[in-house]
Amino acid sequence: MTIRVGIIGVGNIGTAHALNLARFVAGSTVSVLYDVDQPRAVLLADELGARHVNTVAALIEADDVDAVLIASPDSMHAEHAMEAIAAGKPMLCEKPLAVGDANARAVVDAEVSHGSRLIQVGFMRRFxxxxxxxxxxxxxxxxxxxxxxxxxxxxxxxxxxxxxxxxxxxxxxxxxxxxxxxxxxxxxxxxxxxxxxxxxxxxxxxxxxxxxxxxxxxxxxxxxxxxxxxxxxxxxxxxxxxxxxxxxxxxxxxxxxxxxxxxxxxxxxxxxxFQDAYRLQLQAWVTALNTGSPLLGASAWDGLAxxxxxxxxxxxxxxxxxxxxxxxxxxxxxx
Ligand SMILES: NC(=O)c1ccc[n+]([C@@H]2O[C@H](COP(=O)([O-])OP(=O)(O)OC[C@H]3O[C@@H](n4cnc5c(N)ncnc54)[C@H](O)[C@@H]3O)[C@@H](O)[C@H]2O)c1
The missing domain is CATH 3.30.360.10 (Dihydrodipicolinate Reductase; domain 2)
Structure with a gap:
């Protein structure tokens, strides 16, 4: 199976993740991009043969998005993670999980209510x-x-x-x-x-x-x-x-x-x-999603900690x- 990844935010790291997924990570493809800076998303989507959408919700709910990669600014992570949890979609959320421990707790509570782990936090040094x-x-x-x-x-x-x-x-x-x-x-x-x-x-x-x-x-x-x-x-x-x-x-x-x-x-x-760590992190994430094995990276709990x-x-x-x-x-x- 190929995991079709939708990426929110295609600045420095969002673009690096997109290129890694498209070129070096087996079992994945980049399907949909969203960025508030629309021309940026359009440019990268054209390069990768992906499509772009105009809202976060359109990306998260898209039928051709199996998993979400959150690479928006720090202050947006918790909100975007909550939307992906509500849609039941797995995600790699860039660090930090949230700014402020109350926001991080809200994400953990939402994932616990969902009942299974959806979140891997982008603490790539572990790889x-x-x-x-x-x-x-x-x-x-x-x-x-x-x-x-x-x-x-x-x-x-x-x-x-x-x-x-x-x-x-x-x-x-x-x-x-x-x-x-x-x-x-x-x-x-x-x-x-x-x-x-x-x-x-x-x-x-x-x-x-x-x-x-x-x-x-x-x-x-x-x-x-x-x-x-x-x-x-x-x-x-x-x-x-x-x-x-x-x-x-x-x-x-x-x-x-x-x-x-x-x-x-x-x-x-x-x-x-950390070029190897970013690639190995993505490969471990995609492999876990493809095989149904446990996520190896940092959990939402680690993000809260x-x-x-x-x-x-x-x-x-x-x-x-x-x-x-x-x-x-x-x-x-x-x-
Ligand atoms: N794991 C790491 O080592 C690592 C390295 C770099 C960045 N990061 C994290 O990744 C995130 C992005 O960092 P960056 O360096 O790529 O920043 P950046 O400023 O280069 O890119 C952020 C992108 O998000 C877009 N954006 C802004 N508001 C948005 C919104 N509401 N919805 C969607 N997109 C929005 C911006 O237009 C921009 O393209 C940050 O949270 C940062 O902490 C992690």
Missing amino acids: DPGYVSLKAEMTPAGIGEALIVHNVHRNTAAPYGLRTEQTLTNMVTHEFDINRWLLGEDLTSVMVLPGKSGSLTPKGEQDPILVILQSESGVLVEIEAFCNARYGYEVQCRITGDRGQAVMGDGTWVTRSTDFIRGSQIPELWLGR AAVVSDRAIEAYRTGERVNIDLPLKPDLYR
């Missing part, structure tokens, strides 16, 4: 070969029990303008999710330390920031987030365990030596660093206090 290899080191024969995790997340330029609270909900949400996934447990407290800002940081905002969390068993998780790092896009993760250390490679495949200098390219965007951590991190940033993170009771659907 990145680097992170997968890192997690494989966390065994008794490997680095042993994790004690401290150091994360670095740097953008070349602030992707959607720079507001510190959005850095937490849009950018650092990747680390909130991937550290829960790596450690296999929830995060229980958060502090956000402001410091000296870079020259491109708007007045009143903070960049870089340091986020320090603790997990259920007490593991310390430190995250440096720097939106305007300028030199390139870079993600690092280093785990210190009780019998060793594992450091994730930087995604570099080729080292070039010319003119007495040895080095490698740094990607400008997340698309370069990340949204709760983001909200508490905003509180920690505003107050300067260490803030506890309490999740609601996990519904059976996600156990």
